[in-house]
Amino acid sequence: MDTGITQDELWIGGMIRARRQKLELTLQEVSEAAGISTGYLSLIERDKATPALTTLSRIAAALGVGIDAFVGKPQPADCITRADTRPQFLLGASKVRYERLGAVFPGSELSCFILTIEPGYSSEQTGHAGEETFYVLSGRLDFTLDGQVMELQAGDSAHYDSTRAHGWANPHDEVAQVLWTGTLDLFGDRAGGSEQRAE
Template identity: 40%
Template sequence: MHEQDAGPPPIGGAIRQRRQRLGMTLKDLAAASGLSVPFLSQVERDQAMPSLVSLAQIASALDVETGYFIGVPSPGQIVRRADAPEHLHVGTSPVDYVRLSGSHAERRMEALHMTVPPGHASPISHREGEGFWYVLEGTLDVWVGREHFTLNAGDSAHFEQRHPYRMRNDGTTPVRMLWVGTPALL
């Protein structure tokens, strides 16, 4: 089923997100693009539509192509097919990581299917953002800060990853789990 074309997509949010991701203020963007702060503010709020020349100036200042703001992601950037998994290799870790999230450039979230072998214990980690773990099969011991939790199939944990965390599979079978977190991995 296809929806009718609703006209050009609003681009203000995409410009604002890219600017903020780069740590730029509106004033920084104005200086880099040669456009005024009030105009850029209106564009970001979708109250003004930039000309192609202005959009090219904004794109250049934000180090992207103009298509970044007006192009629709390809199906391959949106959908992951089971018959074409993307396995991630993380150092010498024996954990099997399969990316579930899309591959579009501005994703802010990552989703992985993880298979943790019996006896594996992860090192203590921390990073900015949130983490969500959902155990599909097996039993996983998890530590967040000084707190210890045992997660069984159907259990989940959701926490700020700035706190030290680690996990261990003390069982005799692999643990299959989902991890969803922010920010996205590279």
């Protein structure tokens, strides 16, 4: 599928490695600070694995930066996002595309994205503070919650406590699109964002 995003924008792993090396930190030091295995961090740095946004935020915190250091911090001008100018980014080589829908204003607590998930994608299982809800716009998605796998299709939705272990996979032969909303402050836009990134 043509995502409309150039190959140069895919290699977040290289930016993570460059930042780690600049700080003269070992893989083990960063992985321990981020709460992931050294082998998994190595895969991420080589763009062989795609971290969940939660994991990417913990890696960024371990490297002393915000997630925006790797994906570019979107700056919505107001409460409206336009389909043809909406901020987008990709993680790793799996080509999961994120389109940011949310704006930032005093007291805001939600992050909101449209995710385009290509066939063959499988996320890690993760848990973090907060809550999430998502709605399947098109395609099918296998959603895992506390070890139970549930197949969702267009029109299905889920709402759950994010501390529960959860993850997604698209083992099907069609692209899936998901509207996701959660309380995790990925970009540190809101008050207390730095604390959330460090969880």
